Amino acid sequence: MSAADTATENVCVTLRNLLNSVQCVTGRVRDGECNESDGDFNLSNFWDTLNQAVKAVSQEATKVSLAFSKPPLPSQQDGERLADSVLKSVLSLSTVYYWLPKSRGVSLRQQVRDATVQVLEGLTQLLEVILSSPLQSLTQEQLMSTGGVWSACDRFIRLPEDNKAAALLVLTAQGGIVKDAIDELEQALSEAHDPFGDVLDDEEPRGNRDTYWSERDRRVVAACRGMMTAAAACLRKTTAAVRARGDADAPERAAQLDDLVDGVKEISPRVDDLALCLYPPVDYDAVENDVSKLAALLKKVLSITRRSSHFCGEAELTWVQFLEGAVDHNLQKAKNLIGPDS
Numbered sequence: 001m002s003a004a005d006t007a008t009e010n011v012c013v014t015l016r017n018l019l020n021s022v023q024c025v026t027g028r029v030r031d032g033e034c035n036e037s038d039g040d041f042n043l044s045n046f047w048d049t050l051n052q053a054v055k056a057v058s059q060e061a062t063k064v065s066l067a068f069s070k071p072p073l074p075s076q077q078d079g080e081r082l083a084d085s086v087l088k089s090v091l092s093l094s095t096v097y098y099w100l101p102k103s104r105g106v107s108l109r110q111q112v113r114d115a116t117v118q119v120l121e122g123l124t125q126l127l128e129v130i131l132s133s134p135l136q137s138l139t140q141e142q143l144m145s146t147g148g149v150w151s152a153c154d155r156f157i158r159l160p161e162d163n164k165a166a167a168l169l170v171l172t173a174q175g176g177i178v179k180d181a182i183d184e185l186e187q188a189l190s191e192a193h194d195p196f197g198d199v200l201d202d203e204e205p206r207g208n209r210d211t212y213w214s215e216r217d218r219r220v221v222a223a224c225r226g227m228m229t230a231a232a233a234c235l236r237k238t239t240a241a242v243r244a245r246g247d248a249d250a251p252e253r254a255a256q257l258d259d260l261v262d263g264v265k266e267i268s269p270r271v272d273d274l275a276l277c278l279y280p281p282v283d284y285d286a287v288e289n290d291v292s293k294l295a296a297l298l299k300k301v302l303s304i305t306r307r308s309s310h311f312c313g314e315a316e317l318t319w320v321q322f323l324e325g326a327v328d329h330n331l332q333k334a335k336n337l338i339g340p341d342s
Contacts, residue, residue: 008073010076010079011073011074011076011079012131014076014079014080014083015079015083015127015130015131016131017083018083018086018087018127019124019127019128019131021087021090022086022087022090022120022123022124022127023124025090025091025094025120026117026120026121026124028094029094029097029113029116029117029120030113030117032098033102034097034098034099034100034101034102034109041099041100041101041104043104043161043162046096046099046100047161049096049099050093050096050097050112050156051156051157053089053092053093053095053096054093054119054153054156055153056089056092056093057086057089057090057093057119057123057149057153058149058150058153059089060085060086060089061086061122061123061126061146061149061150062146062150063082063085063086064082064086064126064127064130065126065130065138065142065145065146067079067082068130068142069137069138069142070137070138086123090120090123093116093119093120094116094120097112097113097116100112103251103254104162104163104248104251104254105162105163105166105167105248105254105255105257105258106163106258106261107163107166107167107170107257107258107261108160108162108163108165108166108248108254110166111159111160111166111169112159115152115155115156115159118152118155119149119152119153121152122145122148122149122151122152123149125145125148126142126145126146126148126149129141129142129145130142162248162249163248163254163257163258164242164246164247164248164257165248166257166261167242167246167248167257167258167260167261168239168242168243168246170261170264170265171235171238171239171242171260171261171264172239174235174264174265174267174268175232175235175236175239177268177271177272178228178231178232178235178267178268178271179232181228181268181271181272181275182225182228182229182232182271182275184275185221185225185228185275185278186225188279189213189218189221212280213280213282216337217280217282219337220278220282220284220287220334220337220338221278221282223291223330223333223334223337224274224278224287224291224330224334226326226329226330226333227274227291227294227295227298227327227330227331227334228271228274228275228294230298230323230326230327230330231267231270231271231294231298233319233323233326234267234298234301234302234323235264235267237316237319237320237323238260238264238301238305241305241311241312241316242257242260242311244311245310245311245312245313246310246311247310247311253310256304256307256308256309256310256311257308257311259304259308260301260304260305260308263297263300263301263304264301266297267294267297267298267301270290270293270294270297271294273290273293273294274287274290274291274294277290284338287334287338288334288335288338291330291331291334291335292331292335295327295328295330295331298323298327299324299327302320302323302324302327305320306320
């Protein structure tokens with residue numbers, strides 16, 4: 001083996017060792033636990049230090065990419081120094097992430113963790129691309145991977161600053177998804193037409209009923225759409241209450257927001273399941289099952305809201321009670337229409 005080949009192999013070994021180390025750190029961040037309690041934790045200081053750590057990783061990723069983008073190849077000593085510097089920035093980022101205690105809110109911690117993992121995975125991809133490409137050339141894939149690290153680092157400036165902001169992100173996103181599902185169903189209803197509706201009774205045989213709603217179908221869809229509308233109203237009202245009165249400074253209040261988020265995150269999948277089985281041909285068994293599951297989930301979320309005293313006061317109890325009644329009404333209406341005697 002020539003001296004040049006030996007030098008290349010040594011640098012590759014250094015990069016592979018760095019890659020393995022970054023992957024180990026990523027796994028620990030993804031699966032590990034943060035501090036249990038506040039202690040002397042300062043949220044403002046945490047964000048300042050975390051952003052500095054993220055900036056350092058971004059700069060180190062840029063250095064690595066540039067070092068292997070053109071001749072000459074870094075010497076073994078320079079390569080080891082570069083790898084040590086990259087690993088130091090990675091360990092610093094993971095250490096700062098671990099400062100964030102559970103008591104500040106699980107929702108906030110999950111979003112910071114996901115952002116941190118995204119940065120580390122981006123760096124992993126960059127190292128893999130460099131190792132799989134000619135070591136003294138700048139490929140399009142390497143450029144894209146470097147940009148991926150930068151993009152992941154830029155995400156940190158958009159992270160929620162506390163657990164209230166983290167909860168609001170989830171609530172707002174869920175509200176948007178549910179609204180889209182309702183709009184799509186209403187659009188389909190407005191465009192659908194039964195070609196035999198004017199001449200045949202609902203029970204008489206007709207053409208391919210897989211492509212349109214019968215009158216009975218439409219009544220069932222209307223009842224289920226009422227349940228979906230109740231879900232949208234639940235999200236809208238709860239979001240407004242959290243925005244106006246929510247507080248994440250005390251651990252018990254952060255925990256109340258986490259309980260709410262846990263329930264709310266299930267709403268849009270339940271709405272989607274219900275909406276899908278409402279399209280022709282309507283599967284009545286599936287509709288009954290899914291509308292019942294959505295109703296139970298909404299009652300659970302409303303119950304959590306009722307118990308969350310820091311953002312649910314006397315004024316909020318009025319709409320909580322109203323929506324509980326609306327959920328029961330729409331569920332009973334749907335079941336009556338689905339039943340064999342409807």
